[in-house]
């Protein structure tokens with residue numbers, strides 16, 4: 001049986017040779033801990049007012065690497081006793097978006113690739129980490145992982161993503177559903 005690749009990234013989520021190294025933006029770093037207040041309390045990933053949301057708590061940063069954690073509750077279940085895979089992808093999206101935030105521009109997820117490496121039991125503490133591998137124009141290339149129990153735990157889920165920079169109007173313009 002073949003082993004998982006060393007990176008979750010496909011060619012689409014691998015930075016091209018023209019990409020530059022990511023640099024943390026000073027103002028975004030200031031906003032980092034207060035991100036919950038800026039995003040509001042209704043975010044499914046981190047909002048405290050969403051009853052069965054993930055309630056992800058940002059715990060720290062280093063450059064553009066972001067750290068966070070959450071606990072899998074029964075409402076997050078998919079197969080009996082285990083976290084739903086889509087929910088774990090949501091956790092990846094949240095921590096990837098947090099790392100992208102540290103770049104100091106407005107980004108949204110364009111593509112999200114996820115590898116599931118181990119089951120995540122209900123009740124698990126999942127430690128999240130995401131980092132940016134490069135920036136090329138409007139595109140930011142990021143990776144993330146979720147570890148069981150803490151920062152040194154087994155990697156249960158990992159992801160690679162392409163985030164695209166958008167103008168403010170992306171969030172304010174209401175399109176026709």
Ligand SMILES: CCCCCCCC(=O)SCCNC(=O)CCNC(=O)[C@H](O)C(C)(C)COP(=O)(O)OP(=O)(O)OC[C@H]1O[C@@H](n2cnc3c(N)ncnc32)[C@H](O)[C@@H]1OP(=O)(O)O
Nearest residue numbers: 012035093094097098101107108109110111138162164166
């Ligand atoms: C602290 C914060 C935590 C929160 C984290 C949560 C983050 C999220 O979940 S954001 C919500 C989910 N994402 C979305 O809703 C995005 C929906 N998509 C869109 O709005 C648009 O498709 C958008 C903005 C991504 C791109 O549209 P647009 O601005 O017209 O740019 P477009 O010209 O199509 O693409 C720009 C470049 O990106 C590339 N690109 C865009 N999408 C993709 C994709 N899915 N795969 C590969 N490449 C892509 C294009 O090919 C293009 O490349 P090039 O410049 O080389 O030709």
